[in-house]
Structures are given as C-alpha cells and as structure tokens.
Amino acid sequence: MTESHARAEIVRYASLLWERRLVFGSSGNVSVRLDDGTIVVTPTTRSLRALEPETLVRVSPAGTPLDPAQHATSELPLHLAAYRARPDVRCVVHTHPTCCVAWSKHGRLFPLDTVGASESLGPIAFTPFARPGSEELANLCSEAFAAHADTVVMERHGLSSVAADLETAFVRTDLAEQTAHIELAALLLGTANR
Numbered sequence: 001m002t003e004s005h006a007r008a009e010i011v012r013y014a015s016l017l018w019e020r021r022l023v024f025g026s027s028g029n030v031s032v033r034l035d036d037g038t039i040v041v042t043p044t045t046r047s048l049r050a051l052e053p054e055t056l057v058r059v060s061p062a063g064t065p066l067d068p069a070q071h072a073t074s075e076l077p078l079h080l081a082a083y084r085a086r087p088d089v090r091c092v093v094h095t096h097p098t099c100c101v102a103w104s105k106h107g108r109l110f111p112l113d114t115v116g117a118s119e120s121l122g123p124i125a126f127t128p129f130a131r132p133g134s135e136e137l138a139n140l141c142s143e144a145f146a147a148h149a150d151t152v153v154m155e156r157h158g159l160s161s162v163a164a165d166l167e168t169a170f171v172r173t174d175l176a177e178q179t180a181h182i183e184l185a186a187l188l189l190g191t192a193n194r
Contacts, residue, residue: 007040010053016170023095029073029079030093044071090165093160110184124152127154
C-alpha cells in the first residue's frame with residue numbers, strides 16, 4: 001500500500017468508526033504499516049470524525065515522527081507493540097465502544113456464543129487495566145496479539161483489533177461491539193423475566 005492510499009484509507013475508516021459510534025470525542029486511533037516499515041497513524045487530540053490525509057502522522061518503526069512538528073496519538077506504544085508482535089499485522093484499530101467497555105468494567109470478556117461471534121469475530125482476548133498510552137498497556141496487548149488474538153478488550157478502556165487490512169479490523173471492531181450489545185440485552189431481558 002502506498003502512503004497516499006494508506007492516508008486515504010485511514011481517513012475513510014476513521015469516519016466509519018465515528019458513524020458506527022465506535023469512537024467519541026477525540027478518542028480512538030488508527031494506523032497502517034507501510035512496506036518500508038514506517039507507520040501512518042492518526043494524530044493526538046483529533047476527532048476521527050473529520051480527519052484530513054495531511055493531518056496524519058508518519059513515524060519510523062521506533063515511533064519517531066518523520067515531521068517533528070507533528071504529534072502521533074498517545075496510544076502509539078500500543079500500535080508499535082502490535083506490529084512488533086505480529087509481522088502479519090498491517091493495521092491497528094483502537095476504539096472505545098460503549099458495550100465492550102461496559103462489560104470490561106466487570107473484569108471479564110462478554111460471552112462469545114452468538115453465531116456472528118463464533119463464525120466471524122476470530123480470537124479475542126481480555127487484558128486487565130493499565131494506564132492508557134503506557135508501555136504496560138502496550139506490553140499486555142502485545143502478549144495477547146502474540147498469542148494470536150486478533151482483538152483485545154482492555155479493562156475500563158476499549159478495544160483494539162489488528163489485521164492485514166483496515167476492512168477486516170473495522171469489521172472485527174464492529175462485530176465485537178454488536179456481540180457485547182447482544183449479550184447485554186440478553187442479560188437485561190433475563191433479569192427482567194425472573
């Protein structure tokens with residue numbers, strides 16, 4: 001993927017994440033690893049709702065911005081750790097979907113027994129709370145990705161999905177939130193019918 005194509009795709013999928021209510025305010029971040037190992041990533045403190053290709057930040061594999069005037073997302077350590085853990089990963093999508101975060105506040109992953117989850121979601125993991133943007137969080141997620149989880153729910157924080165392309169990472173993110181929503185509705189219905 002060329003840099004210009006990566007930038008256009010990040011902007012397109014960032015907007016889709018906003019439209020699907022998988023991110024809010026200035027939360028969430030997206031990156032793509034280019035063939036030369038550099039990474040194009042969303043900037044810090046910017047809403048995914050209205051990004052422009054030129055606002056995205058290109059960083060070295062170590063995370064140094066190629067343009068010192070630009071500042072990458074504070075979750076860059078998580079992205080870098082995912083790329084180190086999995087050579088097959090070409091993109092990372094990090095979001096804060098409401099139902100996934102609500103389940104995570106109970107210290108566990110939501111059930112994965114729906115058809116959509118069992119057939120399409122792929123391997124998913126849960127990590128305990130670690131400070132956002134920290135190396136601790138990056139390491140916890142890296143371990144989960146290295147163990148072949150494609151999606152990680154982070155306690156009291158959000159969700160990260162990795163894939164070879166943004167479409168797959170987006171679909172996994174969307175499906176994880178739908179699964180969490182279904183399980184929450186089922187739990188509420190079960191409680192109401194007791």
